Amino acid sequence: MIELEGLTKRYGEKVAVNNLTFAVRPGIVTGFLGPNGAGKSTTMRMMLGLDRPTAGDVRIDGQHYDRLKDPLKYIGALLDAKAMHGGRSAFNHLLCLAQSNGIPSSRVHEVLETVGLTSVARKKAKGFSLGMGQRLGIAGALLGDPRILMFDEPVNGLDPEGIHWIRNLMKSLAAQGRTVFVSSHLMSEMALTADHLVVIGQGRLLADTSMADFIAQNSRSYVRIRTPQRERLLDVLHGAGITVVEAGGEVLEVDGSKSERIGELAAQHQIVLHELSPQRASLEEAFMRLTAESVEYHAHSDAPLEQEQREPWGDGWRKD
Numbered sequence: 587m588i589e590l591e592g593l594t595k596r597y598g599e600k601v602a603v604n605n606l607t608f609a610v611r612p613g614i615v616t617g618f619l620g621p622n623g624a625g626k627s628t629t630m631r632m633m634l635g636l637d638r639p640t641a642g643d644v645r646i647d648g649q650h651y652d653r654l655k656d657p658l659k660y661i662g663a664l665l666d667a668k669a670m671h672g673g674r675s676a677f678n679h680l681l682c683l684a685q686s687n688g689i690p691s692s693r694v695h696e697v698l699e700t701v702g703l704t705s706v707a708r709k710k711a712k713g714f715s716l717g718m719g720q721r722l723g724i725a726g727a728l729l730g731d732p733r734i735l736m737f738d739e740p741v742n743g744l745d746p747e748g749i750h751w752i753r754n755l756m757k758s759l760a761a762q763g764r765t766v767f768v769s770s771h772l773m774s775e776m777a778l779t780a781d782h783l784v785v786i787g788q789g790r791l792l793a794d795t796s797m798a799d800f801i802a803q804n805s806r807s808y809v810r811i812r813t814p815q816r817e818r819l820l821d822v823l824h825g826a827g828i829t830v831v832e833a834g835g836e837v838l839e840v841d842g843s844k845s846e847r848i849g850e851l852a853a854q855h856q857i858v859l860h861e862l863s864p865q866r867a868s869l870e871e872a873f874m875r876l877t878a879e880s881v882e883y884h885a886h887s888d889a890p891l892e893q894e895q896r897e898p899w900g901d902g903w904r905k906d
């Protein structure tokens with residue numbers, strides 16, 4: 587379990603993390619979402635004692651990170667896959683980590699096998715692709731067989747097979763009762779992996795809820811209907827007190843989840859339906875809806891900005 591209490595980090599005037607209170611629980615995968623610059627990496631760094639909070643507290647199984655004896659046995663983390671000595675082989679990189687944390691060297695072979703790097707274990711890490719580097723970082727996180735795992739953008743650079751592998755790995759770690767905390771900008775992937783979500787924007791907590799509730803609370807659910815007998819169906823639905831949004835052509839939309847009722851009414855009145863499908867927004871839509879106001883950097887695909895609106899980080903970007 588990871589517990590945050592009023593966690594705050596300021597860099598000068600900038601409040602990177604603002605009074606965050608939440609718990610990351612064992613047995614499930616918790617996704618950590620937020621737009622660019624929301625404060626995710628800063629929060630994760632504070633969890634690992636790499637940044638000191640300006641205020642508040644974060645505890646790993648009830649203790650501060652810096653009080654943990656052999657911390658890799660409590661919490662394993664992948665923050666930056668490139669943060670390793672490129673001149674060392676994968677094996678030696680892991681061996682150094684193991685030796686400095688009281689972990690038997692036999693464990694190095696096990697984790698190399700788990701992440702699929704056994705055949706390149708003696709090769710220098712600087713020759714590794716981004717995906718291989720991610721796998722080596724994950725091996726380091728698993729080395730101490732910790733109860734808590736934290737991954738910052740773990741699928742970055744992985745091919746589809748690698749993405750599938752890490753999804754299953756995270757799910758199986760959670761199924762073993764471990765605490766799994768993972769950030770990603772890949773919403774479709776997060777939707778398949780996480781059971782619970784913590785969402786932040788501009789350093790503040792925006793949501794701490796199950797995946798299903800998050801999507802339900804931040805999106806419109808409706809039924810999409812296609813019929814060649816549009817006018818007849820409209821009359822029937824109006825007669826039954828059902829409000830219809832007309833989407834053009836053969837398509838009608840009805841807010842809520844009334845597909846059974848609509849299907850029954852259509853059958854009663856012998857109206858042909860070509861489609862009757864309940865629609866639920868994707869995690870991506872729900873996320874964009876919730877975080878729209880806390881996105882700091884917007885790309886504009888319309889007309890180019892006037893010169894005076896441009897900012898030094900590049901054409902087409904504007905800080906609101």
Ligand SMILES: Nc1ncnc2c1ncn2[C@@H]1O[C@H](COP(=O)(O)OP(=O)(O)OP(=O)(O)O)[C@@H](O)[C@H]1O
Pocket residue numbers: 597600601602620621622623624625626627628629
């Ligand atoms: N060392 C630092 N000094 C000054 N400002 C910093 C520092 N580290 C982070 N920040 C600022 O704090 C804010 C949060 O940054 P952070 O990297 O935690 O966001 P993030 O959610 O991880 O973003 P991304 O999704 O882009 O990786 C940003 O505005 C960033 O510029």
